[in-house]
Amino acid sequence: xxxxxxxxxxxxxxxxxxxxxxxxxxxxxxxxxxxxxxxxxxxxxxxxxxxxxxxxxxxxxxxxxxxxxxxxxxxxxxxxxxxxxxxxxxxxxxxxxxxxxxxxxxxxxxxxxxxxxxxxxxxxxxxxxxxxxxxxxxxxxxxxxxxxxxxxxxxxxxxxxxxxxxxxxxxxxxxxxxxxxxxxxxxxxxxxxxxxxxxx
Numbered sequence: 116x117x118x119x120x121x122x123x124x125x126x127x128x129x130x131x132x133x134x135x136x137x138x139x140x141x142x143x144x145x146x147x148x149x150x151x152x153x154x155x156x157x158x159x160x161x162x163x164x165x166x167x168x169x170x171x172x173x174x175x176x177x178x179x180x181x182x183x184x185x186x187x188x189x190x191x192x193x194x195x196x197x198x199x200x201x202x203x204x205x206x207x208x209x210x211x212x213x214x215x216x217x218x219x220x221x222x223x224x225x226x227x228x229x230x231x232x233x234x235x236x237x238x239x240x241x242x243x244x245x246x247x248x249x250x251x252x253x254x255x256x257x258x259x260x261x262x263x264x265x266x267x268x269x270x271x272x273x274x275x276x277x278x279x280x281x282x283x284x285x286x287x288x289x290x291x292x293x294x295x296x297x298x299x300x301x302x303x304x305x306x307x308x309x310x311x312x313x314x315x
Contacts, residue, residue: 119302123236126297128229131290148279166209174205206273239302250299258291
């Protein structure tokens with residue numbers, strides 16, 4: 116089992132990374148779902164002047180309510196809800212100093228995909244009696260579940276576009292279906308069904 120876990124992690128993670136490179140750099144379908152501001156320099160200058168540090172920012176932001184009376188807190192909450200209803204709403208990941216290192220980002224991407232491949236290989240090894248095709252399908256559905264868990268709330272609450280959401284979910288399915296071709300080849304073959312349980 117340990118050998119299968121290690122091989123599934125390495126092969127699955129590398130296949131996932133190879134597909135992510137094709138998905139972002141060759142196909143480029145993610146970028147096609149994103150819009151540009153009318154004046155990047157102006158918007159960038161405003162963000163830089165109002166974002167004191169790297170982080171995830173929300174507009175409209177909550178006002179500090181410490182020291183307010185209950186009525187004042189209610190009024191502040193009502194005002195916030197009115198601003199959210201009126202818009203605009205922005206959720207932004209801000210890096211004030213720009214991108215630090217593409218090499219470091221690629222390394223972290225590989226490590227993160229290896230981590231996901233490890234978890235999915237481990238999950239697959241908990242199953243028994245699945246054919247190769249069903250093992251691949253199992254991992255593709257796991258990718259679908261991951262995409263739905265992450266992307267649907269972002270679409271619902273923060274206004275991520277339907278096109279962006281659909282591409283991200285589809286990409287998650289494709290990533291782990293392709294990685295699943297490698298993982299399923301090395302994980303699950305040695306697992307046998309319990310004689311008291313029917314094979315799936």
